[in-house]
Amino acid sequence: MHELSVAERLVQLVEEHARRAGARRVLTIAIRLGAHSHIAEEALCFYFQQLATGGLAAGARLQIERVPMRFHCHACNAEYAPEAEDWRCPRCGRVGRLLDAGDELWVESLEIEAGGGEPS
Numbered sequence: 001m002h003e004l005s006v007a008e009r010l011v012q013l014v015e016e017h018a019r020r021a022g023a024r025r026v027l028t029i030a031i032r033l034g035a036h037s038h039i040a041e042e043a044l045c046f047y048f049q050q051l052a053t054g055g056l057a058a059g060a061r062l063q064i065e066r067v068p069m070r071f072h073c074h075a076c077n078a079e080y081a082p083e084a085e086d087w088r089c090p091r092c093g094r095v096g097r098l099l100d101a102g103d104e105l106w107v108e109s110l111e112i113e114a115g116g117g118e119p120s
């Protein structure tokens, strides 16, 4: 159940951000998923809704975008997103290192409903 642990991490992260921003609740969460990640979006959404229940992120909409993985080439210091399975550096042809290895999901932005806090 890979998606379950990812959803747990996601809820934690979002709640933390929302609390820090003084949000009343989270409306939308824009997420990026590595293009080669094996996360099933439906399962992720399902677990997310389960885990978010009762918290700031309850009922939030997940906006998932698949993005290519990013590589870094040590030989020429280029950063690039390889096409399909060709992981070679477009500049020098060497195979670079995967950036954020193991980090197949990250939160791009949060849309929150601001809490009725202090007037600004």
Ligand SMILES: [Zn+2]
Pocket: 073, 074, 075, 076, 077, 078, 089, 090, 091, 092, 093, 094
């Ligand atoms: Zn290179």
